[in-house]
Amino acid sequence: METERVILVGVETEENYKNFEESMIELKSLTKTANGEVVFSLTQRRPQVDRQTLIGKGKLEELAQLADAHEADLIIFNHELTPRQSQLIGDAVGIPVIDRVQLILDIFAMRARSKEGKLQVELAQLDYLLPRLVGQGKNMSRLGGGIGTRGPGETKLETDRRHIRNKITIIKRELKEVAAHRERTRQKRKDNQTFQIGLIGYTNAGKSTILNILTSAQTYEQDQLFATLDPLTKKWRLPEGFEVTVTDTVGFIQDLPTQLIDAFHSTLEESQGMDLLLHVVDASAENRQQHEETVLNLMNQLELGSLPMLTIYNKADKTDVDQFVPTLFPNVLISAKSSKGKERLIQAIKLAIMESLEPYSFSLQQTEGKILNRLKRETLLLSSDYEEETQSYLLKGFAQPDSYAIRQMN
Known part of the structure; x- marks a missing residue:
């Protein structure tokens, strides 16, 4: 997998100043995890983000120059971008722009292994992508290559609107079935106590x-x-x-x-x-x-x-x-x-x-070995002292109140 050259952008505002530095460090780690190489981090302090491009006009020009100078392949913003912001910034800098959300979704796409994991990632990606397809123009040509474009299992993300809507419906249906299966497994574990x-x-x-x-x-x-x-x-x-x-x-x-x-x-x-x-x-x-x-x-x-x-x-x-x-x-x-x-x-x-459990204490005849084995498995048995006089075991431990083994004793 080729490493991409990435510029990170963050705006420190009155709302996020407490966690801003930590968040930028985290963004760098996320980029590294997605196989990106951070070549520059651009930050700006403002009372609040610019409504159109998050960073001011001057900073946007500086970002375009930096992208050129560092031969960057991609710009990642540490904020969620609206479709309009994405488009305006992309047009101004001339290279693809993604945000923190797309980056995290991309990492999840790389990491998903199970059927459910892959379905959930793809659903999240498609939900995110759908409103961002309008007017993406040249940025769309990037899809199918690099950070922010990978689907689960490294497949290409489909970018046709109608296809995406159909796919979302199918995935939601499949996820319902998987969730029902998971619930049955969970219930089985509960029933087994x-x-x-x-x-x-x-x-x-x-x-x-x-x-x-x-x-x-x-x-x-x-x-x-x-x-x-x-x-x-x-x-x-x-x-x-x-x-x-x-x-x-x-x-x-x-x-x-x-x-x-x-x-x-x-x-x-x-x-x-x-x-x-x-x-x-x-x-x-x-x-x-x-x-x-x-x-x-x-x-x-x-x-x-x-x-x-x-x-x-x-x-x-x-x-x-x-x-x-x-x-x-x-x-x-x-x-x-x-x-x-x-x-x-x-x-x-x-x-x-x-x-989390309830304590128990009782005697068990030495002939009842089967129950003793079951208690060891199904309860936290802390001591089993053998008493010569009564030829029985004195058992002490902790169990779930409705434990089958304990019910056998009562």
């Missing part, structure tokens, strides 16, 4: 690493934004034998395009049926609290705010542990890469699971 854990967090916080060390899932684990796109559910057996499922989800990001919240609703809805959420936070990130707020706000939008949650502050190896002050509770500070970190993580998760 499997304890379900969901991983959530800002993109690149280390969710896939944690899934891998718990379940040996071998998911794509890279220091990149949006390395994971499709939800992946794996079984994890705790040292005591208790079997749970762990689901990884797409990373959250500042100003996540609304098209993506809509498109990925069913993916993130996976998390609504969880018994426990593990919120993974990069402890070494400069804007850690901003990342936390972004995730918590999106969780509230998706009605996940009331679920039990353990915050995992990851990447302790990159931070000064003595100076570290957590903001969310309960929490655990670890480095997922170390064996000590893995032990601490498992202990913290075990405590969080116990908080």
Whole structure:
């Protein structure tokens, strides 16, 4: 895949000045993830963006000269552009112009693996593209090559309006079928009374690493934004034998395009049926609290705010542990890469699971081995002491109130 030479553009206003720098750094990382090389970053301070071209007239001329001087292939704005703005800026600078939303959609198109992931990305792309087809003129000739033009699986994005409308209808129908299938699978897990854990967090916080060390899932684990796109559910057996499922989800990001919240609703809805959420936070990130707020706000939008949650502050190896002050509770500070970190993580998760379950204590005859095995699998069995006098086991542990194994005992 060829690298494209990219100029980034951002306008700092009274509204966005607090997160402006962080947002520009993030835009650079996103561009790198999409295989672009940033050759220049142009920023401007204004009370508010220019309604027609976001940056002022003088800056627009400067941008055209910079594009020429740096032999840029593409300009990426750190703001969502209206179709009209896109057209005016593109005409003025003479090379293709895309915005942050198109860039993120492009990365999602590269990362989608499952059928549902690909359908959701394509739907979001087509919804975004449709109003932008009018008067695109020479910019349209770019479609089918480079950042902002890739469809899922690296196919070309179709640009015929009627075809797009038909395609949107077909995709929505297919997604309904996929969502119904997903709901059936989820219900099956619920009926089996499997304890379900969901991983959530800002993109690149280390969710896939944690899934891998718990379940040996071998998911794509890279220091990149949006390395994971499709939800992946794996079984994890705790040292005591208790079997749970762990689901990884797409990373959250500042100003996540609304098209993506809509498109990925069913993916993130996976998390609504969880018994426990593990919120993974990069402890070494400069804007850690901003990342936390972004995730918590999106969780509230998706009605996940009331679920039990353990915050995992990851990447302790990159931070000064003595100076570290957590903001969310309960929490655990670890480095997922170390064996000590893995032990601490498992202990913290075990405590969080116990908080979500109900304690039990009863005796079991030594002839009832089958039930004992089932209790080990389906409940968190902490001790099974054998008593000579009664020839029975005294069992203590934690279980879901309606657990089948516990019902057998009552």
